Amino acid sequence: MLLKSTLKLLNNPVNRLLINRINSFNYGTVTSSINLDFLKRDKTSKAMKAYLERAQQHDEFMKTQNEEFKIGKRHLANMMGEDPVIYEDQEKIDEAISYLMPSALYDKRARPMMKPPEKIFPERKAAEFDETGRAHHFLFYTSKPNFFQLLYDAVEHLNGLNKFEDNMTRQQKSVDPALRLELSGSEWINQDQLELKLVENIQPVEYRYFVNVMNRLIEHPYSFRVKDFIDIYRRPLMNQTIILDIPKPHIDKDGKSFITVYECLRKKARGDVTVRFPGSGKILINGQDVTYFEYDQSREQILFPLIFTEMLDKVDIEANVEGGGPSGQAGAIRWGIAMGLRSFVDADVVEKMRYAGLLQRDYRRRERKKPGQEGARRKFTWKKR
Template identity: 65%
Template sequence: MTSLLNGVRRTNSLIPLLKQMKITFSTETVQAAPLAVNTQKVSKAMKAYLERAQEHDNFMKAQTIEFQIGKRHLANIMGADPENFTQEDIDEAIEYLFPSGLFDKKARPMMKAPEEIFPSRKAAEFDETGRPFHSMFYTGKPNFFQLLHNIVAEIRKAQYIEDKMIQRGRLPAETDRLDMTGFAWLSKTDLEKILVETISDLEYNNFLNTMNRLAAQPAAFKCREFALQYAKPLIDQSKISEIPKPQFDENGKQFITTYECLRKTARADVTIRFPGTGKVTINKDHDITYFKHVQSREQVLFPMIFINQLGKFDVEANVEGGGVSGQAGAIRWGIAMGLRSFVDSDVIEDMRVAGLLTRDYRRRERKKPGQEGARRKYTWKKR
């Protein structure tokens, strides 16, 4: 009993002290002062850095939306499906709607994705507390070393597949290897654009060695999609390989026949023979005088004049439909396409830049209702 009373006296003596600490007791709940949260201030430099990164991201998003809208409008103009409208279709549509005779390709009108026009920039690498997002940030070149890490992961993946094939009693065949014929690894400059980082020659050599090691794996065919991200096709060689080889006629002369030569509503097929004397036969019964105007005759002979081989080929053409300009343009395109089989790659590239190998899809523009012609309007009279 005595110990119980002593305990009550001690409790009563603590009440004034607890009141001074602003702690109150009730029969239902216990109330205490709220805990203070320490908020860390963000430095001005870090805040400006994050704002710049956010502005760039918003700018690229807006440009991407505008590009998608423009692509959809362009597809509707060309009567194509906007969902399946590729970059090649965009280039052809721009070339058709805005034909340009400028020699430099960079000066011609174009429509590309924002990622190809605006230089790449690194996204925000820190959070508000200053901690880097990337686990390899302190290597100095996180994107490059992440790429090497991904290549090694693909190598291990190919080795794992090879082991599984051997366990099943099947050895990897030569066809299972990664065939990079017609492709070359990205150059140092192109790789730096993708990584948005500057790398040294030694680091670039390390990249080449690891990619070659990946391609040499017996089961590297499973990594083809990854490898092609860092390889580019040899465009010149692929285009040259598509050029048909000349055939030989009964007289031992080489000849090439080009079918489906189109220009407006004219259709033609053109055969050129080498060596020749410069003879031009049109529809079996006519020579170059088939065209009454000098301009049309020059159009037909221009491909041979351009490569300085006038008088060394014989031309046989069958043409129908269209008018004088359309028939001359169809024959000219057929001659230019046939000459590829007799000249070297440098001359072919010059012909391509000059526009001789580009098919002209232009058509007569339709008349519009409410006006006199396609563009011509009726005379406006105020009274």
């Protein structure tokens, strides 16, 4: 009877504490003689237990995966007849895989691959509570501790900066404008990236909170003091002014410099274009002059880069082109001429050419006809019956 009631008493966690204390005092009563081992086992919460199990499983799984990956690498080296050491390099592995299992699938993620298991299996959140079930993080019960920690940090920084600003004002010092943060080339990471960084799912409204508070932070005159913190959450804007490396012209036996542009593509036309400088405006397309193109439109296409750079009678052009129709061939040659001319004009003209779209490849292709339709987009004439 007593035992039963004591057990009942013990099952209550608050009482358990009490009992522990009683134990430590060791009063030598009947209760002290009760074996509490089974209670100790019970101490770990169910959630913790489940987590531990899962973690253990995951660890084992990753271990076997790692082993397999290691063996796989050696097999691969064997198959390729090379030293296994160099197959430590991921690039080598990718090369071998695409060679052994060539795939034309459009999405690259759908093609066969072999990567370290850590890269393939997503990271898991570590345990957020200790064995007793007590949360590590003080914001655990917000259910998004990392996110709110971020907001908290941001405000903390802001407060610190305010304090610093007050100090500076008291010392009658102003901000050095040279030190101001230069953020024009970057932007805040987007919601998906933030979620990845925090390992938590957040709502759009929460993302807006993040952007607002971070914007307030960078507007602060002394925001450069927390540059490291800000930089974590910024990504560089797409670098628009990629300086393509302009090849240096070769010299032929007549002392003229020339550039050959290979793989000039447009629609289904493929060709190569040679630009010679200095020249007199001669043009040869597949051994024929500009009459190779019957339509004015095609001739104008070829003329455009030459007129644009004012090099019409200063260079000679030779082009070989095949496949496709006249407009595709003319477009391919136009691109080739423009790319070749870069070597013979100033940098700012090249920049202008880029703005004019002369250096941009035209990737558009013919759109396929759809079943049940007259063409790619056009529908059959609608008839009531």
